[in-house]
Structures are given as structure tokens and as C-alpha cells.
Amino acid sequence: MDWFYVKGILILSGINLMAVLGLSLLTGFTGLFSFGHAGFMAIGAYAAAFIGVNLRLPLIVSLLAGGLAAGIISLFIGRLTLKLKGDYFCIATLGFGEAIRLILDNVQVFGGARGWPGIPIRIDLWNVVLINLAGIAFMISLVNSRHGRNMIAIREEELAAETIGIDTFKYKMISLFTSAVYAGIAGGLVGYYTGFLQPKMFGMTKSTELTIIVIFGGIGSISGSVLGTLLLTALPELLRAFALWRLVAYGAAVIFIMISRPEGLMGGKEITFKGILRAFGFGHKHGKAREV
């Protein structure tokens, strides 16, 4: 294995990680399932590429603009669907994701189904890692604040959350918005890494893959999302030996792991510095891993 190949996989993991972190907030911490997050990635990807190519703005500004575009669209979607109970929201996001893909397939401005080649390649491992670190830091601060706790309360027991004064609709909107921004940034990264965008890249398969990673890593765990992304992005590559049967083996592996560890890799726990120190025998003996 040469470094170029490994680096490629790491960059892809980093791109996936941004989308997964966002989805982790929505699904893992707020308890809302989405099967349309690839739609937000698509919006971010095309918006970021469009702004970067036409206005010649720096990479980080284009990415943020892509994230913001996805975020703004998510507010419309959220306004319409977040009052729906339970599974209805999930179905609405499924429809949304497919609608975005079909619109991009048919609108010729961005090349339609043929795709959009020639986007300047501006992504390297170092800037993906920096963006990821910022994304992780933001997410950790958010979930450990009262705002994050309010979202977790909604996941645990929505009615009780209301009766202790949490505006559940508002917090669901914040959660959806934030997760759409993350997905949008991830989409922007895709365009600037591959230099090519095609609506097909952002189909149902992508949305499902993101949800699988969140559940695989463990609901309500950021370290779980990071580990899950690294493992599940690398897994199809490790399975290259199976050739045609690769995706079957991938599915079988995921099923096997979920059966043997239904709560996900981390099961709602986090890897913390204190935890690591403790594992090696330092620090207080009495402490325990942080709750979900």
C-alpha cells in the first residue's frame, strides 16, 4: 500500500466524518432519524463549488457558504416537518433527499446528470484534518452545554422535556440546522477533493451509509462517530479481495457487529482524556465514564 492510497482513504474518512458528526447530533443526540442527509451534502457541494468557482473566494469561505446554504434549506424543511411525530419526519427526509437528487439531475445549470467536471482541487489531508478537528471541538462543546442537554432530553423523553420548559420544536430546529451545516461542509469537501460533482454521488445509498455509521459507532457518542467513520470508510477498501462480493461482505460485517454489539461500538460512552489516564492507572479511582 502506498501513501497516496492511504491518504486518499483518510481524506474520504475525513469528509464522511463531517457529515457523520452532523448526523450524530440529529440522530444520536436528538433522536431524530434522517434518511436524506445526502441531500444536504448535495446542496452544500453545489453551493460551495458554485461560489468558489464563480466568485473566487477562499476555500474556507466557500465551504462555510455551502454549509450555510444547506442549513437554510434545512430550516424550511424543519419548519414543515419537525412538528410531525416519530417516523413521519424520517419519511419526509427520505423524500427530501431524493427530491434534491432528482432536481440536480434535471437542472442543466450544474451539468445535470452528466455531472460538473473541472472544479479546482483544493483539498489535502492537512486541511481536512484541521476542519475535522474544528468540527469535533464545536460538537463536543455543544453537547456538553445546556443546549446539548436539552437535545438529549428530547431524545430520551419528549413530553417530559416539554414539561420542564424545553422548547422542543426550537431545539429540534437547532439540531437539524447544525447537522445540515455539517453535511453541507462535507459536501463542499467532496467537490473540492474529487474535482467533479454528480447528483448520483448523493443518493439514498449515501444517506443510509451515514445513518449506519452513526448507529454503528453508538448513539449519542462523538468518539463512537469518529471510530465508526474510520472503520466503515476503510472497511470496503480492506474487502477489495472479495472483488464482486465486496458489498455483500460489507453488509455481512455490519450485521455481524450490530448483532454482537447492538448498542454500537461506544454504546453512548465517550473516550475522554481522564478515561484514558484512568485506564493506564492514573487519576482518581472512583471516577466513571461520562453518561450519554
Add this chain to the structure above:
Amino acid sequence: MDILEISDLTKTFGGLTAVEDVSFRVQEGSISGLIGPNGAGKTTIFNLITGIYKVTAGEITWRGDPIQNLEPHVIANMGITRTFQNIRLFKRLSVYSNIITACHGNASYSIADSVLKSKRFRTEEKRLREDAVSLMKILGLTEWQDHVAHSLPYGLQRRLEIARALAVKPKLLLLDEPAAGMNPDETQQLMHHICRIRDEFGCTVLVIEHRMDLIMGICENIVVLNFGKKLTEGPPKEIQSNPQVIEAYLGKEAGISA
């Protein structure tokens, strides 16, 4: 002074009238009881007060302002909160997390504050932790603070739900069958806690309960419901000897001999 006034409250579900023309008042600083046989509409009234159900007709007045049909979280922030008949804790969270989550209203830092770890974030977050710790101490939950809520014994789950409600700093606390499933010893403790809550938190309490020892032991005023209508109202002594109440619970004497 009356803190809560309910007038001609009616709630229908399709053709079924769950609550019909019920009126009563709750005095500030009192412990009041709401009793009645199963299906009398007690919990429905709680759901109407807390905004979980929309009112069909009638008025609910909180310190002089109508509050019917407001969103539950708005009502909670006005100072009315409740516990549930079928306990609704944040099951997978620790006792401490359950309580500190409910303390959120005592802080006002923004998401930007929490990301930048501003001074406001640190001082307010510290205050929330202190609030949670003191509530655990008052309700005797300190030794359980790291336990996951659903692993607690039943009586403690009920107590945790009360602690979580108190974290909202309510002016009116609605308790829906707080003693259900408790043994006599736990019920005694609960009665003691309810009285303490009223005295130490300056909180008015309205309680639904089937355990007459609890209701008669702590309530100053009791409202009796039957088939969605108010049967009568009065202090415990009066209610105990009221023939209508006895009839609602036990049936008519003539009915037995017939």
C-alpha cells in the same frame, strides 16, 4: 390568594366528554388534592393545565392571566410543572444528568458562549451544577447521583421525578399519583417530602392520588371528581363523611341490599 383558577373546564375527545364544566381554585401555598374513581378525568385536568391537551371550553387562569392552550414549555416556564402517573424520566441518563438538564432555565448562555467557553458559560454552568447538587441533597439522592435513572428502585424513580420537577423552580407542582406502587414506608417518606417542598420551596402543590392516607394526611382542600364532573370540594374531614363521595367510591347502600 388563589394562584390557579379553573372555571367551567370542558374537554371532549370526539363524542366522549372526559371533563365537563369543572371549576375549582387552588390557594397559593396550599397542598390540594384531586381525587375520584378511575376514569374520573383527573389526569385529563393535569394535561389541560400543563398544555398537553387543548381545552374544548372553559378557562384556566394563572395569577389572573388565562393560560389555556399555551404550549407546554411556555406554561412550564411560567412556573407550572408536573410529574407523570407512568414515570417519564430521562431513562438512560444518570440521576445527576436528569436534574441538571431540568435546571437549564436558570442559565441563559448561548451556543456561542458554550463553544468559546466564555466567562458567562463558566459561571452559569457552575451555578447549574450547584443547583443540581443541592437538589439531590434535599431529596436524598446524592448517593445515587451516578446511577442510571431506570436502574433505580421504583420509589426513588418517583422521588427523582419530583426532584427534576423542582429544578424548574415551579410555583405550582402537579403530582400525578406520586405514591402509586409505593410501600407504606415509602409513602410516609413521600408525605414528609411533599410537606417539606411546600415549606422550603414556597411551592403550591396539587396532587392526584388514590391513597387516602396520603390525601387525608397532607391536603388542606380536596376536590372530588366523578365521571368528568366535580362532585364536591372541601377539607378532608368533610370529604370523608360526605355521602356522595362514599357512594361514588363504594356504591349505594340500597344497591347492595337490592
